[in-house]
Amino acid sequence: MSDTQAAIFSALGIAFCFSLNLIPIKSLLRAKKTKDLKEISQLYLLVSAFNYASWLSYAIKMNQTGNWINNSICLILDLSWVIFYHVIKSDWKSFVPIFIILLGCIEVALFMLFPAYVIGFFAIACAISLYAAPIEQLGYVFKLKDHKYIDVLITSALIVTAGSWLLYGVAVKDWIIIGPNIAGIAFAIFQEIVYFWARGVIPCPIFTCLQNKMAKKPLITSEEKSEEIQKDLV
Template sequence: MTDWYKIVTLYVCPSIGIVISTALYSAPAKSLAKALKRKSLGDLNPKPWAIMTGNCFGWLAYAYYTKNPFVLASNIPGLLVSFWLNAVQSSSLLDEESSQSITINVFTSQDILLLEVLSLWMIILVGVGWLGICNGKEKEVVGLLVNINLLFFYAAPLQTMSTVVKKKGSNSIHTLTMILNCLNAGFWGIYGLAINDIVIYGPNSIGLLLGIIQAILCCIYPKTSTNQIVSSTTGADNRPLLDNVYDDDQETEVEEEVELEVQEPESQVI
């Protein structure tokens, strides 16, 4: 019984967590592809992707200091995906910002945010690893800082829950993503408890709690039958960090219908 318990908690749970976390990191790719097809980001909020890069970068450093292969394996795909998301989005944003400005910008706002996040982590790692200012507490310091970075990730679901309460509808919550987030946090939380690492089970416990609260809000405020289309000029993104792929499909279909209705009178004139 003890052997099975160790196998499940020490190997099975983190292995499943690697698969789920990779799927979650890759979730925004479809929404970005649609935004590129429309040649406009619309209400797609790319800023969390720069935070994602810093988050994965920090966890890789923590995996190095703790010699944890599961943490390492779960964040390598996330780091690669985040670089791709930021690179593709920056290329699109450069075209948008250049068209709205007379001068040509070398860096987009997304590039600047990404460089700031990476520079911060470079300074941290040089100070911790090379200068040795932590006196043997490298693991604890990196673990604390990566969890501070993670707090910015939690801003997205908190904003989403606030939107649900204000609008009395849970349309902004992507059900599948919410379930995957809960499962991911649960598996990693179990693994963190098994190895007695608060840096792992601490933030995942918070993530699981936020997921449960979102599930309760979905029950209290069911999704409405019609989804409101957010104008492309809207600056705030009230959706989850990992974009609602299902809602994006519906939004694209409605936009196409609106375009057809607008173009129909012209065809009659011709």
């Protein structure tokens, strides 16, 4: 593919990725009113920060202008949502500074000490983890058969965004970009299938069987897990 096609796919990827990172606003504003964070995957927000920071480092190393512009913007947005999440949770003063320092130290060390391909493999791991992170919410979906724990806007935006960056990766012949975006499309499609099953739009005997088994078990929230861990440490 030509440089023009690469530039077009890069521009589309930036636009879709920017749109993707605006989607959590609605859920965060709702959580601010209700003080209920169960509909928001904290894991998704944290892994997302590592994902964008790692791809930023890789893009700078590889001199991929469109890629580093995209990841710079998305990193700033994602860190804003992390801060907002922990403001709602009332622990931002103790959590956010440590998280940002840890993120910065890891990324600077990677950039200074390792070649581009090592940073690329780390970025791939972060990207696949990012696409898989919303699966954390599937426990609620299967337990309650409630689709609200899957944000279908995010999964749809992930498919479009990953598709754009997949085409960009093909255009620049970079398998480090191609690989995780194929995985991202697969994870997002799986979550959409679960979403429409939970809404009763499509049948799936496997999901129904899983839901029947999980309905017999008590639902443990993320907050309860955190409390248990803190008790064990004490």
